[in-house]
Amino acid sequence: MKQVLVAILYTLLASSSALAAEIIITESADVTSKDLPLKFTLEKTTWRRDHIYIFGTVKNTGTTKYRYVQVIFTVKDAEGKFIGRRTVFVSPFDIGPGQVGYIEGSFVECEGRKPSKVEYSVIGEE
Numbered sequence: 001m002k003q004v005l006v007a008i009l010y011t012l013l014a015s016s017s018a019l020a021a022e023i024i025i026t027e028s029a030d031v032t033s034k035d036l037p038l039k040f041t042l043e044k045t046t047w048r049r050d051h052i053y054i055f056g057t058v059k060n061t062g063t064t065k066y067r068y069v070q071v072i073f074t075v076k077d078a079e080g081k082f083i084g085r086r087t088v089f090v091s092p093f094d095i096g097p098g099q100v101g102y103i104e105g106s107f108v109e110c111e112g113r114k115p116s117k118v119e120y121s122v123i124g125e126e
Contacts, residue, residue, distance in 0.1 A: 023045050023116065035123055039058065046105075058122055060100075069101055072120065080117070084108045
């Protein structure tokens, strides 16, 4: 019985801590030669002790088709220190004019540290 109560309490604390502090999502100020003029929209983030899970869309509002579209997520703590980074292909990874690519629960490992900020860049090829 005690183990069940401890497991329930742990689960409640883990899920409430994800809701307790807002995670700020911003576009990266760093620019590379592969950056694309595509719009990333965050739909949801979930933090579970060691990972932040990210859901969102990338929309092509222009007239050019882009290939191999990816989003780079860089996670930082409350002091702005680097925690982790991950590059994720959107689905589908080729996005034509007016089309949308999806990111479904891709995660960045957080080494047990709580994330405070996620910076993103959308990259790919013309």
